[in-house]
Amino acid sequence: MLSNAELRVKELVTKGWSNGDVAKELALTQQTIKFHLTNIYKKLGVSSRSELIAQELGGTFIKEREIVVSNLDQKSRQVEIVPKSQEEKIQFIDDKFHVGNTIDQLHGMMKEVTKDEINPSTVNAACNCVARLNETINTAITAARFLNER
Numbered sequence: 001m002l003s004n005a006e007l008r009v010k011e012l013v014t015k016g017w018s019n020g021d022v023a024k025e026l027a028l029t030q031q032t033i034k035f036h037l038t039n040i041y042k043k044l045g046v047s048s049r050s051e052l053i054a055q056e057l058g059g060t061f062i063k064e065r066e067i068v069v070s071n072l073d074q075k076s077r078q079v080e081i082v083p084k085s086q087e088e089k090i091q092f093i094d095d096k097f098h099v100g101n102t103i104d105q106l107h108g109m110m111k112e113v114t115k116d117e118i119n120p121s122t123v124n125a126a127c128n129c130v131a132r133l134n135e136t137i138n139t140a141i142t143a144a145r146f147l148n149e150r
Contacts, residue, residue, distance in 0.1 A: 001043070002039075002040060002043055002044075003039075005026075005036055006036050006039055006040050006043070008026060009022055009026070009033060009036040009037065009040065010040050010052065010056065012025060012026075013037065013049060013052060013053070014052065014053050014056045016053075016096065019033045019034065019037075037049070037052075040052065046146075048142060049139075050097075050139045050140070050142040050143040050146065051142065051143065051146045053096060053143060054093075054143040054144075054146045055146065089144070090144070093140050093143055093144050094140075096143070097136060097139055097140040097143065098136070099136060099137060099140045102132070102133060102136045103133065106129045106130075106132060106133045109125075109129045110126060110129050113125040113126050113129065114126060
C-alpha cells in the first residue's frame with residue numbers, strides 16, 4: 001500500500017510532471033521525490049517512470065455504469081475495468097509522451113540550427129536535438145513494451 005506522500009507523487013508523475021516540478025509543488029527536495037519514486041516502483045512492481053505511467057493510465061479503461069439492484073429497486077454504481085485495444089494503447093503512448101509532436105519540434109529545431117554555417121556550436125545543438133529525440137522515443141518504446149506485456 002502506498003503512503004499518502006507516495007500517492008501524491010504518483011499522481012503528479014502520471015500527469016507528466018518532472019521530479020523538479022513535483023518537488024516544488026509538494027515543497028520537498030528532488031532527492032525526496034526520487035526516494036518516493038523508488039518505493040512506488042518497488043510496491044507496484046515497475047522499474048521506471050514510463051512503466052509507472054503505462055501501468056497507471058495505459059493498460060485499461062475504468063468505466064462506471066449505473067445498475068439497478070433488482071430486489072431493492074435501488075440504483076448503484078459498478079466499476080468495470082476494460083482492457084484497451086492495441087490502437088488505444090498506441091494512441092495513449094502518443095498522447096502521453098508526445099512522440100509525434102517531439103519529432104516535429106526537433107525537426108524544426110534541426111532546420112533552425114543548420115540554416116546557418118556549420119560550426120562547433122551548430123553541431124553541438126544538432127546533437128542535443130538528436131539526444132532529446134532518442135530519449136523521448138526510448139521512453140515511449142519502454143512504455144509500449146510494458147503495455148504489451150499486460
